[in-house]
Amino acid sequence: MLFTGIFRKLWAGVLALVTLLAATAETGTPAPEGAALIHSDTFVLTDALLRGQGMTTDGAYFYYSGNFFLSKSTLDNSQTVAVNRFAIPPLLLAKGCNHIGGISWYDGKIYAPIEDGSDYLHPFIAVFDGETLDFTGEYYELPQELHIDGVPWCAVDGPNGYLYTAEWSNAKALNVFSLEDMSFVKTVPLSMTLDRIQGGNMYDGTLYLSADLGDAKPVYAVDPATGACRLLFNRNIGKATEAESMTVWPLPDGSLFHVQDVGPDRYYVTIRHYR
Numbered sequence: 001m002l003f004t005g006i007f008r009k010l011w012a013g014v015l016a017l018v019t020l021l022a023a024t025a026e027t028g029t030p031a032p033e034g035a036a037l038i039h040s041d042t043f044v045l046t047d048a049l050l051r052g053q054g055m056t057t058d059g060a061y062f063y064y065s066g067n068f069f070l071s072k073s074t075l076d077n078s079q080t081v082a083v084n085r086f087a088i089p090p091l092l093l094a095k096g097c098n099h100i101g102g103i104s105w106y107d108g109k110i111y112a113p114i115e116d117g118s119d120y121l122h123p124f125i126a127v128f129d130g131e132t133l134d135f136t137g138e139y140y141e142l143p144q145e146l147h148i149d150g151v152p153w154c155a156v157d158g159p160n161g162y163l164y165t166a167e168w169s170n171a172k173a174l175n176v177f178s179l180e181d182m183s184f185v186k187t188v189p190l191s192m193t194l195d196r197i198q199g200g201n202m203y204d205g206t207l208y209l210s211a212d213l214g215d216a217k218p219v220y221a222v223d224p225a226t227g228a229c230r231l232l233f234n235r236n237i238g239k240a241t242e243a244e245s246m247t248v249w250p251l252p253d254g255s256l257f258h259v260q261d262v263g264p265d266r267y268y269v270t271i272r273h274y275r
Helices: 002-026 045-049
Strands: 037-044 054-057 061-065 070-074 080-084 104-106 109-115 124-129 135-141 155-157 162-165 171-178 184-194 197-203 206-211 218-222 229-234 242-248 257-262 268-274
Touching (some): 002 037, 104 155
Parallel strands (some): 197 242
Antiparallel strands (some): 109 124, 218 229
């Protein structure tokens, strides 16, 4: 018991020090263009691992993915309420799958894109229970020819019964799948080429996407019916920071767009909330 208490105090000290280092590293970040940064949440070390790839929301909780993990937090990010540390099912691990990307919530389920980087031969969508984060047993293999660079993200359009994906590099079209059985429906040509898209979510009929591009790390708005794209705002967080996924939901502080980033030294993740 004595050893356990000492270890907990040491670990708390390490977390406090690393959190301070992360906060210092974030100091001086330029202001965004076209939006206002309302606040940010920083997670370090093991907490960062749980949140380093994707995020989505049901309006009551934030859901996060790491390479192999799923987790669920209160909307103020003060409490983690569920964790699945072995989220990739063994049958997909056996196919070489090693990465969960940008996730999407709909109707009590988490839809997770899972890929076998760096071969990118087996792109999957796996479905998890939103309450427990347990794998439901439901999974689908997507056409590899539509996902040459894997399946880094997916976004569910519940009202229309669709799930969207796109190529990670220089995407010229949205891939549209039936939410019922993940059968391919069509492609929708985009009005502009979108590069290095890391994830996004549907909100009020619009698809919002986060890109890991240059210093700006832009957020785009896409009409999934027509493919019309526009730059919504530039976040200006620096080239060394890796932009990840995002979700959209109004919070009491006035923020609407919530975007996750992996810090330059990879030991922390920042969730930025914009209006």
